[in-house]
Amino acid sequence: MQPTIEPMSEHDVAAVAQLRLAAFFEGTGRSLGEDAAGLRDLIAGDGFEAAFVARIGDTLVGTCLLVRHELEAMHDVTPWLAGLVVDAKYRRRGIATALVKATEAHAASRGVAMLYLYTWDARDFYAALGWNTVEICGSEGETMALMARRPRL
Secondary structure, three states: OOOEEEEOOHHHHHHHHHHHHHHHHOOOOOOHHHHHHHHHHHHOOOOOOEEEEEEEOOEEEEEEEEEOOOOOOOOOOOOEEEEEEEOHHHOOOOHHHHHHHHHHHHHHHOOOOOEEEEEOOOHHHHHHOOOEEEEEEEEOOEEEEEEEEOOOO
16 A cells, blocks of 8 residues: 655644654653654744655554754754654555655755755665765764755655
8 A cells, every 4th residue: 555645734743753752762861742842843834844744544654854954063054854764564665765755845845955864874775765975974973974965846
């Protein structure tokens, strides 16, 4: 079954925050409430930043964001594709690719000339989608890649 990709709504916030907390913030002290509040701020914003969700039937299985700022101390570039995560039970079905494409299309529709992301271990995935490594850098003792791409509708 093909995923449905759509903008995140208030109804999705708790499930998305739970998915993100497990994927990115376990052991960091970030709470479910903090992440949910950040997501609510993002979707209530000016429409430039965006959050997308993927569903299989009625089940929320993934998310991806377009944000203005990401790891600000590392690089002074903007905007960012961020927070791509697909529930482990639904991986390898094209869902992450669909989320990235939806986020890129939104960025392109907003006039974004260059989109950036950081990744620790998904360089090959993003490279297969046309992203280029700009720099290999470190954060908190880990090596990551700064990648960029011109978004397409």
